[in-house]
Amino acid sequence: MGNCQINKRNIEHKIMKKRVLSGIQPTGSIHIGNYLGAMKHWVASQDKFDNIFCIVDLHSITVPQETGELRKKTRELAGLLLAIGIDPELSVVFVQSHVKEHTELTWILNCVTPLGWLQRMTQYKDKSARHEIISTGLLDYPVLMAADILIYESDYVPVGEDQKQHVELARDIAQRFNSMYGDVFVIPEPVIPRVGARIMGLDDPTCKMSKSETGQGHALYLLDSPDEIRMKIKRATTDSHRDILFNESRPGINNLLTIYELFSGKSRSEIEAHFQGKGYGVLKEELAELVIEGLKPLQERYREITADPAYLESMLKKGADKVRPIAEGVLRRVKDRIGLG
Numbered sequence: 056m057g058n059c060q061i062n063k064r065n066i067e068h069k070i071m072k073k074r075v076l077s078g079i080q081p082t083g084s085i086h087i088g089n090y091l092g093a094m095k096h097w098v099a100s101q102d103k104f105d106n107i108f109c110i111v112d113l114h115s116i117t118v119p120q121e122t123g124e125l126r127k128k129t130r131e132l133a134g135l136l137l138a139i140g141i142d143p144e145l146s147v148v149f150v151q152s153h154v155k156e157h158t159e160l161t162w163i164l165n166c167v168t169p170l171g172w173l174q175r176m177t178q179y180k181d182k183s184a185r186h187e188i189i190s191t192g193l194l195d196y197p198v199l200m201a202a203d204i205l206i207y208e209s210d211y212v213p214v215g216e217d218q219k220q221h222v223e224l225a226r227d228i229a230q231r232f233n234s235m236y237g238d239v240f241v242i243p244e245p246v247i248p249r250v251g252a253r254i255m256g257l258d259d260p261t262c263k264m265s266k267s268e269t270g271q272g273h274a275l276y277l278l279d280s281p282d283e284i285r286m287k288i289k290r291a292t293t294d295s296h297r298d299i300l301f302n303e304s305r306p307g308i309n310n311l312l313t314i315y316e317l318f319s320g321k322s323r324s325e326i327e328a329h330f331q332g333k334g335y336g337v338l339k340e341e342l343a344e345l346v347i348e349g350l351k352p353l354q355e356r357y358r359e360i361t362a363d364p365a366y367l368e369s370m371l372k373k374g375a376d377k378v379r380p381i382a383e384g385v386l387r388r389v390k391d392r393i394g395l396g
């Protein structure tokens with residue numbers, strides 16, 4: 056591509072709305088950590104940006120999945136994204152495996168990514184320690200994520216704290232490619248919320264709430280019933296102190312208070328004043344009712360939306376058809392630069 060074309064593209068890029076891209080795995084069930092750390096923010100900024108949300112089923116298969124289950128969870132997640140307020144008029148929702156260019160770009164990016172960069176990733180180190188057989192895909196997971204981001208010339212990537220390192224890696228890969236072959240990729244920026252970027256497990260507040268953790272009392276799922284929510288919060292691990300204060304060195308109570316803060320919209324000082332002189336039992340009861348009420352509208356919308364599976368199917372197809380030309384264009388430029396084809 057000539058310099059003139061690059062400049063034209065960069066100028067067009069600047070005058071259009073900035074692009075937001077994020078991804079979420081259709082594995083397990085969506086929990087309030089996913090919601091408070093990432094999905095809620097996608098909804099809040101929808102009208103300001105050009106948004107693409109990707110259901111990353113190819114990331115899910117980095118650990119073994121059951122065939123029927125993966126397909127079911129993919130549709131369930133699409134329904135949940137609409138239920139929390141993602142508007143298909145403002146945002147594209149699609150399934151990663153429906154746009155094959157992601158995997159082709161992954162291979163190319165693999166060839167410019169030093170192995171050491173992947174071996175250093177915290178999530179890889181944690182997950183590989185937990186599985187007996189580790190797929191090559193688990194190691195390569197961040198390169199596929201970099202391809203998801205770079206193939207749409209994304210400006211912003213809103214994620215929870217645990218994914219910051221992967222977005223930074225995507226930046227490094229983009230910069231390395233650009234310096235080897237000339238500017239092709241837009242350099243993306245991670246966007247991490249100030250509060251809620253790392254919601255902790257209820258059973259063990261020293262570990263982040265995670266989809267792949269299967270313990271009964273670990274996570275609050277968006278589709279949990281009121282009784283499940285009450286029971287899990289009641290059993291949540293706290294400590295032997297009495298006062299109810301935000302304090303990072305007391306992870307159990309700090310986590311419950313952070314969830315309270317985000318569901319109530321109240322300030323920290325208001326919350327501490329409200330609970331002054333009260334016990335942990337009161338906090339847990341009030342928090343459970345707050346979460347139940349907070350999730351109710353989205354659970355109702357979810358039931359309405361999923362009553363029409365054909366609608367969801369057509370939305371996902373339209374989504375993929377809309378973004379595919381962008382992916383094809385970027386991949387063509389990349390291949391051109393390298394001399395492929």
Ligand code: ATP
Nearest residue numbers: 080088089092093214215252253254264265266267
């Ligand atoms: P797993 O732990 O099995 O890898 P996950 O729960 O992290 O899965 P993802 O689909 O990988 O789920 O993450 C989707 C989004 O939710 C990402 O932006 C991630 O950073 C965010 N997220 C995940 N867990 C939390 C959490 N505990 N607190 C805040 N944000 C989170």
Ligand code: LTN
Nearest residue numbers: 076077078079111200203204218
């Ligand atoms: N690895 C991410 C999911 C993900 C993603 C992305 C997030 C895949 N591709 C692109 C942002 C942008 C995770 O949350 N585990």
